[in-house]
Amino acid sequence: MSLIITGSPGVGKHTIAKSLAKALDYEIFDINKIALESKLYEKTNETNDVDIIKLKKILKKKISKKSIIVGHLAPYALTKSQVSKAIILRKSPYKLSQIYKKRKYSKKKIAENLASEILGIITYDTIKKFGKNKSFQIDTSSKSISKVTKTITDILNGKSKKELIDWLSVVTEKKDLQTFFSY
Ligand SMILES: Nc1ncnc2c1ncn2[C@@H]1O[C@H](COP(=O)(O)OP(=O)(O)OP(=O)(O)O)[C@@H](O)[C@H]1O
Ligand SMILES: [Mg+2]
Numbered sequence: 566m567s568l569i570i571t572g573s574p575g576v577g578k579h580t581i582a583k584s585l586a587k588a589l590d591y592e593i594f595d596i597n598k599i600a601l602e603s604k605l606y607e608k609t610n611e612t613n614d615v616d617i618i619k620l621k622k623i624l625k626k627k628i629s630k631k632s633i634i635v636g637h638l639a640p641y642a643l644t645k646s647q648v649s650k651a652i653i654l655r656k657s658p659y660k661l662s663q664i665y666k667k668r669k670y671s672k673k674k675i676a677e678n679l680a681s682e683i684l685g686i687i688t689y690d691t692i693k694k695f696g697k698n699k700s701f702q703i704d705t706s707s708k709s710i711s712k713v714t715k716t717i718t719d720i721l722n723g724k725s726k727k728e729l730i731d732w733l734s735v736v737t738e739k740k741d742l743q744t745f746f747s748y
Contacts, residue, residue: 567594567632567647568721571639571691572654573682575664577705577713581654582635584714589721594628596620596636617641637687640694651695652717653688655730657706658745676748683732683745702730 568591570578579595586593600606603623605616620642628634634643639651656664658679665675681687692700701720705713719725736745 567628567630567634567649569639569643569648569651569691569695570633570635570654571637571651571687573637573656573661573687574678575661575668576654576656576682577710578635578637578654580710581705581713581717582633584710585717586633588714588718589631589633591631591633592629594624594632594634596624596634596638596642599623599627600638640687640690643694645695645699648695648699650720651691651700652720653691653700653702654713655685655688655702655704655706655732656682657704658683658732658736660706672748676745679745680748683736685730685732688730701725702728704728704730 568585570582570585572578582593585591600615600620603619605619605623607614607616615638617638620638621644624634624642625647628647634648636642661682662675662679665678670678688700688702701717703713703716708716736742
């Protein structure tokens with residue numbers, strides 16, 4: 566059974582996966598890369614639709630016990646029995662918005678991804694798919710790469726502490742709802 570690292574774009578999935586793969590001697594499988602290489606993307610302007618059925622079949626063949634599967638498509642491309650733990654990396658929408666601006670995402674893409682992170686869409690889908698017990702959220706906003714890596718190895722060793730992350734409350738308290746949801 567393999568480990569999943571998921572979360573919104575820019576939360577640090579690939580950075581953490583690399584660090585963790587090195588620490589554990591695991592192999593990384595990048596779902597996006599596999600989908601691209603296997604030509605499973607149907608590109609329509611800004612949205613990318615993936616052939617999930619084909620993706621599921623390909624992943625089933627590729628993954629092993631010591632796999633780290635990276636990507637926001639993870640909850641849709643894997644079954645519960647294939648996964649031992651699902652790590653959901655989260656990042657404050659304030660920090661995430663800076664990363665998106667640096668990446669030169671369009672205003673629409675920024676607004677959509679921030680709204681999704683604030684509402685916790687990927688978190689919701691991950692917990693729904695893999696269950697509460699297997700799902701762990703980590704706020705990476707002010708943690709170093711090594712700290713996040715250590716937190717994950719602790720979780721794998723059963724020394725798990727559950728973080729509760731609620732950006733909607735944070736944004737509401739700061740009276741920034743309008744800012745994030747006015748697109
Ligand atoms: N724990 C961390 N502490 C500080 N900065 C981090 C941390 N993890 C990642 N970063 C930085 O955050 C940025 C985004 O990281 P990364 O590209 O790994 O995200 P990603 O989730 O893989 O994004 P995408 O979904 O677009 O592939 C990078 O600039 C990276 O250096
Ligand atoms: Mg990445």
